[in-house]
Amino acid sequence: xxxxxxxxxxxxxxxxxxxxxxxxxxxxxxxxxxxxxxxxxxxxxxxxxxxxxxxxxxxxxxxxxxxxxxxxxxxxxxxxxxxxxxxxxxxxxxxxxxxxxxxxxxxxxxxxxxxxxxxxxxxxxxxxxxxxxxxxxxxxxxxxxxxxxxxxxxxxxxxxxxxxxxxxxxxxxxxxxxxxxxxxxxxxxxxxxxxxxxxxxxxxxxxxxxxxxxxxxxxxxxxxxxxxxxxxxxxxxxxxxxxxxxxxxxxxxxxxxxxxxxxxxxxxxxxxxxxxxxxxxxxxxxxxxxxxxxxxxxxxxxxxxxxxxxxxxxxxxxxxxxxxxxxxxxxxxxxxxxxxxxxxxxxxxx
Amino acid sequence: xxxxxxxxxxxxxxxxxxxxxxxxxxxxxxxxxxxxxxxxxxxxxxxxxxxxxxxxxxxxxxxxxxxxxxxxxxxxxxxxxxxxxxxxxxxxxxxxxxxxxxxxxxxxxxxxxxxxxxxxxxxxxxxxxxxxxxxxxxxxx
Numbered sequence: 001x002x003x004x005x006x007x008x009x010x011x012x013x014x015x016x017x018x019x020x021x022x023x024x025x026x027x028x029x030x031x032x033x034x035x036x037x038x039x040x041x042x043x044x045x046x047x048x049x050x051x052x053x054x055x056x057x058x059x060x061x062x063x064x065x066x067x068x069x070x071x072x073x074x075x076x077x078x079x080x081x082x083x084x085x086x087x088x089x090x091x092x093x094x095x096x097x098x099x100x101x102x103x104x105x106x107x108x109x110x111x112x113x114x115x116x117x118x119x120x121x122x123x124x125x126x127x128x129x130x131x132x133x134x135x136x137x138x139x140x141x142x143x144x145x146x147x148x149x150x151x152x153x154x155x156x157x158x159x160x161x162x163x164x165x166x167x168x169x170x171x172x173x174x175x176x177x178x179x180x181x182x183x184x185x186x187x188x189x190x191x192x193x194x195x196x197x198x199x200x201x202x203x204x205x206x207x208x209x210x211x212x213x214x215x216x217x218x219x220x221x222x223x224x225x226x227x228x229x230x231x232x233x234x235x236x237x238x239x240x241x242x243x244x245x246x247x248x249x250x251x252x253x254x255x256x257x258x259x260x261x262x263x264x265x266x267x268x269x270x271x272x273x274x275x276x277x278x279x280x281x282x283x284x285x286x287x288x289x290x291x292x293x294x295x296x297x298x299x300x301x302x303x304x305x306x307x308x309x310x311x312x313x314x315x316x317x318x319x320x321x322x323x324x325x326x327x328x329x330x331x332x333x334x335x336x337x338x339x340x341x342x343x344x345x346x347x348x349x350x
Numbered sequence: 351x352x353x354x355x356x357x358x359x360x361x362x363x364x365x366x367x368x369x370x371x372x373x374x375x376x377x378x379x380x381x382x383x384x385x386x387x388x389x390x391x392x393x394x395x396x397x398x399x400x401x402x403x404x405x406x407x408x409x410x411x412x413x414x415x416x417x418x419x420x421x422x423x424x425x426x427x428x429x430x431x432x433x434x435x436x437x438x439x440x441x442x443x444x445x446x447x448x449x450x451x452x453x454x455x456x457x458x459x460x461x462x463x464x465x466x467x468x469x470x471x472x473x474x475x476x477x478x479x480x481x482x483x484x485x486x487x488x489x490x491x
Contacts, residue, residue, distance in 0.1 A: 111392075111445045111478075120392050120444050121416065129410035130397040130440060150481075153396065153442060157479050160444075269479045 031251035031277050031309055032222045033170075033212060034069065038247045040303035040323050041283040042226060043067070044094040047103035047174035048210035050086065067092040085112070088172070096181045097203050103174030109164045109214065116164055123160035127153070154268040161271055162217055169213045176206040180234040196236040204230035217271060218253040226285070232295035239293040245285035254278045257312070266314055277309040297330030379456040379490050381426040383437055383465075387450035389420030397440030397483065400426055402433070416444070429456075433490045440483040443476035450474040454486055461491055 030036070034049035035056045043058060049069045058065040071088045073081050083106050090101035110116050130149055133142040180203050187196045206228040214220045226245040231238045257274040258264065266272040283303045287294045307321030327333045358371045387393060396414040400407045409424060426437055439452070451473055455462035464470045465486045476482055 112390075117392075117418075124394050124414065124416045124444065127394065127396070127414045127416075129395075129408060129412050129414045131412070132399045132406040132408055153394075153481075154479070157442075157444070 031279060032220055032249040032281070035067065036319075037210075037212075037222045037249040037281055038224065038283055039281055039305050039321070040325060041245065041285050041301055042208070042224070042247060044092040044097070044099045044178070045090070045101060045174070045176040045206045045208060045226070045228075046210075046224075047088050047090050047101055047105075047176070047208065048170075048172050048212065048222065048224065049088065050105065050107055050170060063095060065092065065094045067094075085110070086172070088174070090174070090176060097178050098181075099176050099178040099206075101174055101176030101206070103172050103208075105170060105172035105210075107168075107170045109168035109170070111161075111164060115168075119163055120160060123156060123163070127156065151263075155262075158262075158268050158271060165214050165271075166216050167214070169211065171212075172208075172210040174206075174208045174210070176204075176208070178203040178206070178230075182234065198234050199236035200231055200234040200238065202231075203234075204228050217273065219251070221248070221250045223248055230295070232293055239290045241287050241291070241293050241295075242289040243285050244288050245283070247281060247283040249279065249281040251277050251279035251309070254308075270314060272314045273311070274313060275311050277311060278307070279309070280304065280306040294329060298327045300328040302326040375428070377458060378428040378430055379458045380428055381435065381454070381456045381488070381490070382423050383426055383439065383486075384421065384423040384453045384455065385441070385450065386421050386453065388448045390418050391420070391447045392416060392418045392444035393447060393450075394442040394444055395422070395424075395439070396442055397438060398424055399438040401436035401438070402427070402429070429490045431490055434487070435490070436485060436487050438483070438485040440481060441476075442481050443478055446478040447474075447476040450476060450482070452484070452486075454488055456488075456490060459491060 034046055034051075034054050035043050035058070037048055038046045039058075043056070043065055044067065047069060050071070052071055052074045054067075054069045056065065056067040056069075058067075068091050069088055070091075071086065073085050073087050076085075083104065086105035086107055088101075088103045088105065090099065090103070092099040092101075107113065108115050111120055130146070133139075137145075179201055180198070182198045182201075185198070187198060189195060190197050206226065208224060208226045210222065210224045212220065212222040224247045226243070226247075228243045228245075229240045230243060231240060253273070254276045257276065261267045261273050264272075264274075266274075281304070283301075283305075285301045287299045291299055303323060303325045305321050305323040307319050309317065309319045311317045324334065354375050355368070355371050357374070358367060383398075385393070385395070394414055394416050395410065398409040400409055409426065415422075426435070429435060437454070441450070451464055452466040453462055454465040466482070466484050467474055474482060
């Protein structure tokens, strides 16, 4: 029994590990955004990120993924770009398939949204000015006053950004195109079966929509929908298979590791709470047309990835999870595929 | 708001006193402190202290000021030539502010210079949640 427990613990810590540089604020929703929300099936096409730059490398027995999502307009300081600020570009490579995507998004927790501007305006309205040192006041007394004053200011700031997060949502609509390895050159029939082997260039077209809702800095959920039209291979006799799918993920802060976190600089400046977060991602993908032409004979895929996330400090955060995949089609199969995922995020400049 | 004739004695004055007081007032320099920063970025002015004749005055009158217009000018006061003043300010970036400069200016004669950062043409950059506090010493010319 204890041996099994030890094995399970080792598996939890090694099957999927990741570390990441977190964004300046919004640590809870970061747990279920991007590749964290869809780590198994839709990781190549996922556009559900809100950081300036997110890179992701995932290695496993079956899948190898390299991915970058970039939000270039976050580098611009003008407010006139409005909702285009969340425009994102996806470039991914998974098992020889190249994917390029474009998405637009809306983030109501942004301090530059109408809601954000209103909350920020209200937050510091009537905030007292720092008074000068009194004539009879001693230096140390004035220093104590200033310390309390700065703490009050930083607390108001943190509370304001907590308020920005509460009951906020993020929406992204995205399109991705995936290309086979060979995208040009002569059409050839290498195996002499009267079928051109490199007839098609486009592997799939993917449309997706992502909705993330943040109840508070403790709880967040993400619901995503996908439609794609894909080919199993570039061969001439293949037919487009339509797929419908989606995912659901949630994150819940389970416990706080430092009860006095509200006084720490990490919380006051970035809302970081040292804690353990629990959650799960559930992804599914079903073929709905031309089922005889599905890739590897798989018509339905279900992936469940429960995880625990250890948020020690902003630069030391680790996730342990066990992805479980179930395939249906020619044969039914359940796999317990380990993968390693490494993610780096560069926070938005604002 | 400019207040003229503040030094005029109401118990004993004539035409000459009015003209002399006016001349004296008009010869004074108006000193202003202007903040320019990236438009639409929320900034909090929480400290503006004037040290003059060994006395420190809170020019914000106890209440901080939240603004996102990208430009704001505080009137510091009217001073005689060769008066030495010290202005201390504190601003808090409610969101990140990519560019911010502070300009001190006076009239009679017209003078204006970049007070922060000291190098003219350079700009300050404030991260969200950070403060900038500085003290500017100026001798009225």
